[in-house]
Amino acid sequence: MSSTPNSYRIGPDERGHFGIFGGRYVAETLMPLILDLEKAYNEAKADPQFQGELKYLLTQYAGRPSPLYFAQRLTEKLGGAKIYLKRDELNHTGSHKINNVLGQVLLAKRMGKTRVIAETGAGQHGVATATVCALFDIPCVVFMGSVDVDRQAPNVARMKMLGAEVRPVTAGASTLKDAMNEALRDWVATCENTFYCIGTVAGPHPYPAMVRDFQCVIGDEVRKQMMEAEGRLPDTLVACIGGGSNAMGLFHPFLDDPTVRIFGVEAAGRGLDTEEHAASLTGGRPGVLHGNRTYLLQDREGQITEAHSISAGLDYPGIGPEHSWLKETGRVEYVSATDDEAVEAFQLLCKLEGIIPALESSHAVAYAAKLAPTLPKDNLLVINLSGRGDKDVPQIAERLGMKI
Amino acid sequence: MSRIEKRFAQLKADKRAGLVTYITAGDPDAEISYQILKGLPAAGADLIELGMPFTDPMADGPSIQLAGQRALKAGMTVDKTFDMVRRFRKETGDNDTPILLMGYYNLIYQRGPEKFCKDAAAAGVDGFILVDLPPEEADELKPHATANGLDTVLLTAPTTDDVRLPAVLKFASGFVYFVSVLGITGTKSATEEAVRTHVERIKRHTRLPVGVGFGIRTPEQAAAVARHADAAVVGTAIIDHVKAGLDDKGKAKPELVPGVFAYIKALADGVRGVRKA
Numbered sequence: 001m002s003s004t005p006n007s008y009r010i011g012p013d014e015r016g017h018f019g020i021f022g023g024r025y026v027a028e029t030l031m032p033l034i035l036d037l038e039k040a041y042n043e044a045k046a047d048p049q050f051q052g053e054l055k056y057l058l059t060q061y062a063g064r065p066s067p068l069y070f071a072q073r074l075t076e077k078l079g080g081a082k083i084y085l086k087r088d089e090l091n092h093t094g095s096h097k098i099n100n101v102l103g104q105v106l107l108a109k110r111m112g113k114t115r116v117i118a119e120t121g122a123g124q125h126g127v128a129t130a131t132v133c134a135l136f137d138i139p140c141v142v143f144m145g146s147v148d149v150d151r152q153a154p155n156v157a158r159m160k161m162l163g164a165e166v167r168p169v170t171a172g173a174s175t176l177k178d179a180m181n182e183a184l185r186d187w188v189a190t191c192e193n194t195f196y197c198i199g200t201v202a203g204p205h206p207y208p209a210m211v212r213d214f215q216c217v218i219g220d221e222v223r224k225q226m227m228e229a230e231g232r233l234p235d236t237l238v239a240c241i242g243g244g245s246n247a248m249g250l251f252h253p254f255l256d257d258p259t260v261r262i263f264g265v266e267a268a269g270r271g272l273d274t275e276e277h278a279a280s281l282t283g284g285r286p287g288v289l290h291g292n293r294t295y296l297l298q299d300r301e302g303q304i305t306e307a308h309s310i311s312a313g314l315d316y317p318g319i320g321p322e323h324s325w326l327k328e329t330g331r332v333e334y335v336s337a338t339d340d341e342a343v344e345a346f347q348l349l350c351k352l353e354g355i356i357p358a359l360e361s362s363h364a365v366a367y368a369a370k371l372a373p374t375l376p377k378d379n380l381l382v383i384n385l386s387g388r389g390d391k392d393v394p395q396i397a398e399r400l401g402m403k404i
Numbered sequence: 405m406s407r408i409e410k411r412f413a414q415l416k417a418d419k420r421a422g423l424v425t426y427i428t429a430g431d432p433d434a435e436i437s438y439q440i441l442k443g444l445p446a447a448g449a450d451l452i453e454l455g456m457p458f459t460d461p462m463a464d465g466p467s468i469q470l471a472g473q474r475a476l477k478a479g480m481t482v483d484k485t486f487d488m489v490r491r492f493r494k495e496t497g498d499n500d501t502p503i504l505l506m507g508y509y510n511l512i513y514q515r516g517p518e519k520f521c522k523d524a525a526a527a528g529v530d531g532f533i534l535v536d537l538p539p540e541e542a543d544e545l546k547p548h549a550t551a552n553g554l555d556t557v558l559l560t561a562p563t564t565d566d567v568r569l570p571a572v573l574k575f576a577s578g579f580v581y582f583v584s585v586l587g588i589t590g591t592k593s594a595t596e597e598a599v600r601t602h603v604e605r606i607k608r609h610t611r612l613p614v615g616v617g618f619g620i621r622t623p624e625q626a627a628a629v630a631r632h633a634d635a636a637v638v639g640t641a642i643i644d645h646v647k648a649g650l651d652d653k654g655k656a657k658p659e660l661v662p663g664v665f666a667y668i669k670a671l672a673d674g675v676r677g678v679r680k681a
Contacts, residue, residue, distance in 0.1 A: 015540060025509060025536045027463045029561035029586055032568055171469060177460065184462045189587035191563065288510040288536065289460060301482055302514030304459045 008255035008331050011322060016205020016292075019328060021321035024204040026184075026291045033191045038206040040111050045213065050106065057102045058217060061135070062092045064099075066218075068225035068382070073352040081236060081375035083368065084229075085385045086222055086250065089357065095387035096218060096246040097128035097199060103214035105132040108195035115194040117141045119183040121148055121176035121242065122313035122360060123155025124387055125199030130164035140164040143183045145175040148312045154391050173306040176242075176316045180290055200243025201320030204291030208320050215249025222382055223253055230380055238263045238371065239384035240363040241334070242278070242314035244323045246386035255331060264323060265367040267309035268336035278307035280319045281327050281334045294321040310339035310395075311359035313387070337366035345369055346389060346396060358387030359395070407502040407530045408555050408578035411451060412613040412634060416680075421630035422450035423675045424615055425668055426506065426639030428471035429454045429488055430480025431646060436656045437475070438488050440646070440664055445501045447665040448672020451615075451635065453533060456485055456507035463535040465590040467640045467647070474654065482511055482520075486527035493528035502530040504557060504578075509537045512545065521548040531555030531578050539575045546575055557581050557615075560606060562598075569609045579613040579634065580606055590640025593619030596628040603632045623674025630678040638671055 011018040024034060044050040058064040066087045075083045088096040108116055116138050120126030126142040133140035142159055146168040149156050159166050172178040180203075187196045201208045201215070226234050237254060239247035241264045254260045269277035277283060280295045287296040289304060297305045297317035307317040326332040337345070342359055345366035349357050357365060361384070368383045375381065389396070397404045405413070415422045425444055430437050444452050457472035457480050464472070489503055505524060512520045512534070524532075531554050537545065539558060549556050555578030563586065564572060573580065582602055584594035594616075603614050616629045617637030629636040645667045649660025 024538060024540050026538065027535055027561070027583075028538050028559040028572065029563050029583060031538045031540070032561075032563045032565065172459065181460055181462045185465075185588045188463060189591065191586065286513075288508075288513050290462070291536070293513075296510075298510070298514070300514070302458075302510040303476065304510075 018325035021324040078372040080373040081379040081381035089388035095124040100214040101128040113195035119179040123152040130159040130162035143179040147174040200245040218249035219253035234380040236381040244320040267314035269308040276308035278309040313360040337363040341366040356389040422635035424637040425449040426453040429485040430475030431471040433478040447668040506533040521552040525552035627674040
């Protein structure tokens with residue numbers, strides 16, 4: 001693990017492993033389907049027509065490229081690095097999730113699948129999936145933990161308006177992990193006609209690589225936009241991590257640029273010294289769940305423990321396997337921000353820049369706010385603003401004692 | 405010869421199929437669960453699957469999910485599961501009935517495949533059925549299982565076609581477990597015709613016995629499977645009888661254990677009523 005690979009961008013291997021991480025730990029019923037999916041994806045990836053259609057939808061439907069915006073007031077306030085915001089919250093449906101969903105639903109259509117299922121935490125992936133399924137007239141079922149159904153009510157209403165069926169999941173802690181279990185259970189029974197649209201860089205191979213590929217549009221754009229704005233690459237990248245798809249999309253195109261320092265920000269919940277956090281890389285260890293080997297929050301025996309985060313989208317006891325590998329190779333630095341720090345950062349960005357960030361992305365802002373003052377003024381720092389915070393307004397208002 | 409091989413050889417000599425019964429270790433608590441385990445062979449079980457409770461049983465339906473939660477809440481652990489098996493071998497003197505551990509790979513991975521296999525074999529376990537360990541990932545466990553004399557029963561599904569079957573069978577020993585429906589445990593049942601077709605197909609690829617599970621609830625269904633397969637596997641319906649024996653507070657009523665045995669005896673009668681060539 002300690003030797004430096006020639007490239008950080010060549011994984012996974014043909015069996016879907018990033019070092020010891022990743023793989024395909026699924027029921028035999030699903031294995032043949034997953035092998036089919038891998039084949040279909042590899043063919044689509046190499047097909048100019050598929051790529052052309054995806055590019056068209058990303059541009060004309062989702063509104064890409066998203067701007068790379070120089071946050072002047074935030075930069076002045078923090079008094080260090082020059083901060084840019086990658087405005088993926090401006091995408092149609094309000095987050096980076098649409099990048100991946102457009103790709104997967106196009107693939108579902110190409111494979112002749114007639115039904116799409118998805119899991120969702122904050123509801124952003126659920127909304128994106130419901131949206132694209134409406135566009136392509138494909139029936140859509142979204143599994144969502146009942147706790148998340150309550151705390152992300154606006155997104156539940158959006159999914160329903162878009163024609164999706166939302167199935168609340170009451171098993172376990174009734175959050176994202178349980179929604180994913182239930183989606184996998186549905187898929188085992190329906191795999192012949194159903195496409196499982198996973199929302200993050202986790203699950204069995206080829207999902208971690210496929211979702212990453214679809215999200216790499218974020219980092220590819222940043223590379224180009226920063227060259228145009230500053231004539232050089234950024235020095236620092238910061239993104240929040242639940243499963244880690246927005247982070248992987250930003251990071252991956254820069255992994256082989258050694259001058260770029262990269263930070264993934266996990267949710268520290270009520271603190272890493274408590275048991276109430278969602279920092280699987282910092283507080284967990286390798287294990288097998290949801291089809292892949294990765295860092296997990298678990299007890300000594302291997303029973304999965306409940307994560308906690310104020311942000312439903314980060315409230316997951318695992319993380320994408322490629323992040324686990326990047327942690328062990330040391331290429332990416334994994335840090336964390338607490339619930340309180342995220343809420344503070346949420347307000348900071350509202351007041352200084354007139355941007356309401358998602359609670360998930362607020363974790364990235366929170367860490368950047370600590371990091372930026374320690375860096376020189378010519379350090380170009382990019383925060384991935386992966387989602388907008390409209391969905392979080394009721395929750396934050398309540399926390400701040402506002403009446404709405 | 406492993407206990408599993410011996411048991412299937414005996415069944416063949418007796419010209420009948422076997423009954424494989426699943427219970428979740430520690431459901432509803434360690435002691436009641438042991439009382440059930442102890443009496444399974446007398447009730448008519450030919451092989452025993454002992455489920456290791458896991459927080460995230462993604463291939464299981466509501467019945468077995470809840471059984472796992474009851475067991476974990478009552479403090480079940482992997483060590484206590486080994487203790488159950490050790491106690492069974494010692495107290496009953498039954499050195500013939502195979503016991504397979506069924507569950508999810510993370511519990512094995514956390515202990516370490518080598519140590520897990522050593523500990524399991526020392527306790528008197530005969531093999532594994534691991535739901536989320538397809539042949540593609542089995543090479544980490546297989547050498548340690550083999551070195552400790554443990555069989556690895558692999559699952560095949562209706563989606564496992566003739567091209568893929570040999571790859572699955574390469575890692576299989578003991579018997580082959582055919583999951584007869586698309587879906588999680590305890591939700592749907594296959595038709596007798598579908599079972600016949602798939603068992604014949606699998607047998608064209610292997611000389612291992614074939615057990616069929618998922619969705620078997622009645623003695624008639626068990627008998628229908630027994631006509632075509634070497635064993636019928638029943639899980640959810642047994643767990644439902646465990647649950648039916650719990651009071652409002654989740655405590656075992658006196659009729660729980662006898663109720664489970666009576667049900668298993670009816671299943672066994674169904675299976676044993678089928679004479680095989």
